[in-house]
Amino acid sequence: MTLIAPNHIEGQTGRLLTQESAEDQGADSGKYLVKAGQVIYSKIRPQLNKATVAPSDCLCSADMYALSFRDGVDTRYAVYYILARPFHTFASVLSARVKMPKVNREELGDAPWLVPPLDEQRAIVDYLDRETCQIDTLIAEQKRLVEMLKERRQAMIDHAFAESSQRIQLRRFIEFLTSGSRGWGDYYADTGDVFVRIANLPRGSLSLGGDVQRVSLPSTVYEGQRTKLKVGDLLFSITAYVGSVAVVDQEWVDSYVSQHVALCRIDRSALDSKFTGYFMLSTEGQDQLSQGAFGGTKVQLALDDIQALRVPAPPLDKQRQIAEHLDRETSRIDILIAESERLVELSQERRTALITAAVTGQIDVRQEG
Incomplete structure (x- = not known):
């Protein structure tokens, strides 16, 4: 059975839900039994912007909540709503009011929700699936580029000391x-x-x-x-x-x-x-x-x-020559890494802004289709 932890969930930064936990289900070893279709939500700050729908029955760590929603709430819409800024702000405030930096389970059930009709929820989900997919592709490409640049940087340093000495x-x-x-x-x-x-x-x-x-x-x-x-x-x-x-x-x-x-x-x-x-x-x-x-x-x-x-x-002049070469070349690579990391940051901010605008009605997704 799969074990889900906060780091395994991708994310950005009326009582409508019920909650199930390890304590409720008698689970041991600090792991939660989660049913397919439930929303898994990280309760630990600063990972309060991580949520996903369980694809199958699985276990998740004690740092997560398994959330079940009442009729009339599409779980995919619920995940997007959790990722939006209003909910994240609400959860962050809750996490600061308890001794440990985590969301209080009982108070979480009172979170404010904007729940449009089910057909509109699904339209929002379809729109966000398309748009966030494009953004996620860009983010993934930039992250791969960063890793390639870091590998190139490391190879350059290694090569400078490769001569037998x-x-x-x-x-x-x-x-x-x-x-x-x-x-x-x-x-x-x-x-x-x-x-x-x-x-x-x-x-x-x-x-x-x-x-x-x-x-x-x-x-x-x-x-x-x-x-x-x-x-x-x-x-x-x-x-x-x-x-x-x-x-x-x-x-x-x-x-x-x-x-x-x-x-x-x-x-x-x-x-x-x-x-x-x-x-x-x-x-x-x-x-x-x-x-x-x-x-x-x-x-x-x-x-x-x-x-x-x-x-x-080696001789001191050779040492200085190598150090100056590495200063110059690694600086160039570091600039490219910083630019790519900044693009990732901006893309993640755009992703969150887009989700927030869609679930709070700031954009009409029917016209965007």
């Missing part, structure tokens, strides 16, 4: 290696020094970014001075998203790092920071980081694992 342990080039101080969450503030967290490390490039967290340190705190960043420092994620690597530029100088980030300062007269960073993004480099992370009982890197990394060390 001796690998030397990184410890030979390390001048200073540490992880951040613990307990600095107590010092979070709106103003103060920048505090680099794992979220600031990129997933596939070398530039720090993301939301900036600041810390205001008491005058008695000196221990963190060892973790102040300098230009060219290498940063490694060591407790989550293992494989994320960054090279510090001028914008992030004098920031501090969290306990989940390792700061590696290398001898830049022998090893170029960007060259080394790009190598760690190669398949060979990522494999080394993964092997170190899974070597113990938890997925994490120790400082000894970073020291043991084996990196190429």
Whole structure:
């Protein structure tokens, strides 16, 4: 029997329904028994915009509701209505009123519904099936393009290090290696020094970014001075998203790092920071980081694992040449990826707007046919 979970459902962002759940049906293992034709709806924020019609009897996870509708409601129309903005807004408000970020099952039954005659519901469904199919095709094409561009980017990085070259342990080039101080969450503030967290490390490039967290340190705190960043420092994620690597530029100088980030300062007269960073993004480099992370009982890197990394060390001018080449070429690919991802985002927004307009009567689907 198929198991349905929120991530398996495509979606965008009077009491008319009844609800059935695992508790009602005596199911175990936190799974719901769903009948063919019922609407499966994700109850967990931020996945409140995911719904589908069960194609057959199946199981779904405890993060879902199985919804049955009264006579006069086409279940396909119900799915589109759930995906529209008014219902999503209503569900989001409900999810914020309970301790856990999820929709309250009892209150969900009081959701506001606009239910036109059954023949009009079906006309709306037919119209939206046609229009969203075209949009979904465009989205799928752009997502495939993004994946192809990412593969091309990875192949380019791998090719730059494909030449046979001796690998030397990184410890030979390390001048200073540490992880951040613990307990600095107590010092979070709106103003103060920048505090680099794992979220600031990129997933596939070398530039720090993301939301900036600041810390205001008491005058008695000196221990963190060892973790102040300098230009060219290498940063490694060591407790989550293992494989994320960054090279510090001028914008992030004098920031501090969290306990989940390792700061590696290398001898830049022998090893170029960007060259080394790009190598760690190669398949060979990522494999080394993964092997170190899974070597113990938890997925994490120790400082000894970073020291043991084996990196190429050709002449410095060759290293810089490779780093500059990868900077230039990966930037071009990144622009194309960003453009495609933006097109996907705009298409998804258009999809939601179209569904909302159709189910709320803002467009007459009979004239659009």
